[in-house]
Amino acid sequence: MFLLIGSGYVGSRFCAHLEQAGIPYKVYPREDLDYTGLAELTNHLKEQRPEFLINCAGYTGKPNVDACELHKAECVFGNVVLPDIIRTACERAGVPWGHISSGCIYNGAKPDGSGFKETDPPNFSFRQNNCSFYSGTKALGEEVLADDPNCYIWRLRIPFNETDSSRNYISKVMRYERLLDARNSLSQLEEFVRAAVACWTKRVPFGVYNMTNPGSITTREITEMIKKSGICRKEFNFFADEVEFMRLAAKTPRSNCVLDVTKREKAGIPMTEVHDAVAIALRNWKTA
Amino acid sequence: MFLLIGSGYVGSRFCAHLEQAGIPYKVYPREDLDYTGLAELTNHLKEQRPEFLINCAGYTGKPNVDACELHKAECVFGNVVLPDIIRTACERAGVPWGHISSGCIYNGAKPDGSGFKETDPPNFSFRQNNCSFYSGTKALGEEVLADDPNCYIWRLRIPFNETDSSRNYISKVMRYERLLDARNSLSQLEEFVRAAVACWTKRVPFGVYNMTNPGSITTREITEMIKKSGICRKEFNFFADEVEFMRLAAKTPRSNCVLDVTKREKAGIPMTEVHDAVAIALRNWKTA
Numbered sequence: 001m002f003l004l005i006g007s008g009y010v011g012s013r014f015c016a017h018l019e020q021a022g023i024p025y026k027v028y029p030r031e032d033l034d035y036t037g038l039a040e041l042t043n044h045l046k047e048q049r050p051e052f053l054i055n056c057a058g059y060t061g062k063p064n065v066d067a068c069e070l071h072k073a074e075c076v077f078g079n080v081v082l083p084d085i086i087r088t089a090c091e092r093a094g095v096p097w098g099h100i101s102s103g104c105i106y107n108g109a110k111p112d113g114s115g116f117k118e119t120d121p122p123n124f125s126f127r128q129n130n131c132s133f134y135s136g137t138k139a140l141g142e143e144v145l146a147d148d149p150n151c152y153i154w155r156l157r158i159p160f161n162e163t164d165s166s167r168n169y170i171s172k173v174m175r176y177e178r179l180l181d182a183r184n185s186l187s188q189l190e191e192f193v194r195a196a197v198a199c200w201t202k203r204v205p206f207g208v209y210n211m212t213n214p215g216s217i218t219t220r221e222i223t224e225m226i227k228k229s230g231i232c233r234k235e236f237n238f239f240a241d242e243v244e245f246m247r248l249a250a251k252t253p254r255s256n257c258v259l260d261v262t263k264r265e266k267a268g269i270p271m272t273e274v275h276d277a278v279a280i281a282l283r284n285w286k287t288a
Numbered sequence: 289m290f291l292l293i294g295s296g297y298v299g300s301r302f303c304a305h306l307e308q309a310g311i312p313y314k315v316y317p318r319e320d321l322d323y324t325g326l327a328e329l330t331n332h333l334k335e336q337r338p339e340f341l342i343n344c345a346g347y348t349g350k351p352n353v354d355a356c357e358l359h360k361a362e363c364v365f366g367n368v369v370l371p372d373i374i375r376t377a378c379e380r381a382g383v384p385w386g387h388i389s390s391g392c393i394y395n396g397a398k399p400d401g402s403g404f405k406e407t408d409p410p411n412f413s414f415r416q417n418n419c420s421f422y423s424g425t426k427a428l429g430e431e432v433l434a435d436d437p438n439c440y441i442w443r444l445r446i447p448f449n450e451t452d453s454s455r456n457y458i459s460k461v462m463r464y465e466r467l468l469d470a471r472n473s474l475s476q477l478e479e480f481v482r483a484a485v486a487c488w489t490k491r492v493p494f495g496v497y498n499m500t501n502p503g504s505i506t507t508r509e510i511t512e513m514i515k516k517s518g519i520c521r522k523e524f525n526f527f528a529d530e531v532e533f534m535r536l537a538a539k540t541p542r543s544n545c546v547l548d549v550t551k552r553e554k555a556g557i558p559m560t561e562v563h564d565a566v567a568i569a570l571r572n573w574k575t576a
Contacts, residue, residue, distance in 0.1 A: 072432045073372030081369055084361030126414030126424070136414070144360045 001025060003050035003095075005086065006057030009167040010100060010156065010189070014054055017193045026050070038085050045093035052200050053097035055086050061134060063166065065104075066251040068134040079137035084144045087151065096150045096206070098196055103157030103185060103212060104255035105139040107131075115185060115216065115260035118208040124255045132252035142208070153208040154196045157259060159189040162284040170281060173222055178237045180245040181219045182256035185212035188277040195269045204267040210259040213274040222278060229282035289313060291338035291383075293374065294345030297455040298388060298444065298477070302342055305481045314338070326373050333381035340488050341385035343374050349422060351454065353392075354539040356422040367425035372432045375439065384438045384494070386484055391445030391473060391500060392543035393427040395419075403473060403504065403548035406496040412543045420540035430496070441496040442484045445547060447477040450572040458569060461510055466525045468533040469507045470544035473500035476565040483557045492555040498547040501562040510566060517570035 002025040004014055011027065018025040026048065045053070059078030061067030068075040083099055090097045105122035107130070109115060116123075124131045125139035145151055160169035169186060173179060192211050199209065223236040239245040246253065261271070272280070290313040292302055299315065306313040314336065333341070347366030349355030356363040371387055378385045393410035395418070397403060404411075412419045413427035433439055448457035457474060461467060480499050487497065511524040527533040534541065549559070560568070 072428070073369050076364055076428065076432075077369045081361050081365045126428075127417035129415035129417070140360070140364065140414075144364075 011056035041089040098152035106257040109258040115258040162281040164287040216258040299344030329377040386440035394545040397546040403546040450569040452575040473547040
């Protein structure tokens with residue numbers, strides 16, 4: 001039996017995948033579990049004896065990462081303290097587990113244009129003092145879990161899929177009045193979930209994995225693909241540059257980054273090339 | 289009635305001072321209060337209706353700040369999340385309060401040798417990536433409370449007094465096998481406590497205050513004063529420099545800093561000049 005903590009945009013996709021794969025699971029939505037109760041969680045795990053635990057809870061900010069600047073302590077709690085509570089409970093109950101981190105602890109790409117590897121230290125964190133509060137806490141969260149020998153750290157990055165949603169990157173691109181053109185690695189949500197579960201079922205070594213689709217894509221490439229797909233006919237407007245974007249639309253800097261997925265692919269956990277994955281989502285596009 | 293959270297080295301001195309001053313108070317030791325229980329704390333405050341609350345709880349690391357590197361999430365919880373919980377509870381219950389921060393979010397002095405003012409941004413924090421995990425969390429704690437209009441942020445710095453204790457700086461200087469010579473502002477503990485309470489009783493404006501004795505003092509000056517006092521006859525050994533200190537004795541960088549106390553003095557809250565305060569402690573030295 002799998003145990004999930006958190007049942008939001010990502011957690012609900014884990015439920016759907018486990019359901020479909022015939023893997024029994026239980027889920028603790030935010031309101032049902034006292035996150036802060038280390039003893040309670042530990043006892044729960046000792047009673048339930050799950051095969052594996054997945055932490056899908058975290059503080060992302062609604063409608064976007066700017067909100068984390070107004071809720072700093074909640075953000076620190078959800079992204080740094082809670083993972084440590086889960087880590088300690090899992091250690092005490094002997095439960096292996098996976099934590100959903102984020103690629104947003106990087107910005108840009110390496111000088112040669114290649115993506116950041118799992119061994120590259122974050123370059124968009126409190127320690128560089130160039131980041132959003134959200135990115136800062138996600139990087140601290142990885143520090144807190146760095147020496148856990150029974151934990152996967154899965155770096156999700158700008159999730160998208162074929163279903164219109166305020167959390168879906170393709171929907172966001174269509175809804176924002178104006179866009180910043182930037183190059184990013186992305187995570188097709190169902191592929192991310194399948195790959196994460198496969199890490200455990202295939203028993204790949206614990207540790208950090210970049211869980212994005214191979215390659216990278218620019219915002220303009222996506223808007224071109226959207227226009228060609230016919231799902232949206234609007235003219236897309238772009239900011240002149242990041243300076244204008246920061247001045248007019250954002251309260252805190254955004255990460256735009258390219259990740260290297262060689263480690264995951266070598267572990268036998270493939271995902272679809274990013275342009276192909278976006279094309280598939282657009283081809284199967286459905287509104288709720 | 290005053291309400292204290294935390295009853296450690298600093299909290300117990302607040303109790304003693306309030307007792308002596310005839311100010312009624314209640315204290316919640318770490319084990320008696322569910323720090324994480326915002327609703328519980330809020331209800332408590334609404335029932336008890338304290339005139340003022342003092343947060344003396346925090347995570348400092350035992351025997352020293354190196355321990356925070358091993359307990360990162362607890363450190364983040366005690367120094368960032370907990371202050372925010374207390375802040376929210378105080379806001380909801382309409383209780384003014386004071387938080388004990390630390391001067392350790394600075395390192396060194398200004399180029400002209402003067403101390404850092406309350407308006408100077410921290411220069412020893414995650415954002416400079418030059419600090420201990422402890423200092424990083426104390427600086428984030430100040431960020432979380434920065435816009436609270438009913439809160440004092442009191443910066444304590446290397447507490448000492450006349451009573452031998454593992455937490456007393458004078459005792460530490462006498463017990464360490466080898467010392468790093470550095471210039472620091474210090475806080476005589478009873479004066480700190482008296483000044484903190486006076487902030488409220490004199491109704492000085494809320495905000496950040498450097499709560500150190502005026503001036504600064506070097507480790508060598510203190511060892512000379514200790515030798516002259518006769519309370520300890522040992523020969524003090526010093527590291528050649530900070531590089532040797534870091535290599536041989538410390539896991540994480542230490543803050544050494546000078547603070548400017550003009551703001552507090554102008555508010556009518558004096559403390560004794562630091563050399564005089566150390567001399568008084570040595571003159572009245574007592575072992576437990």
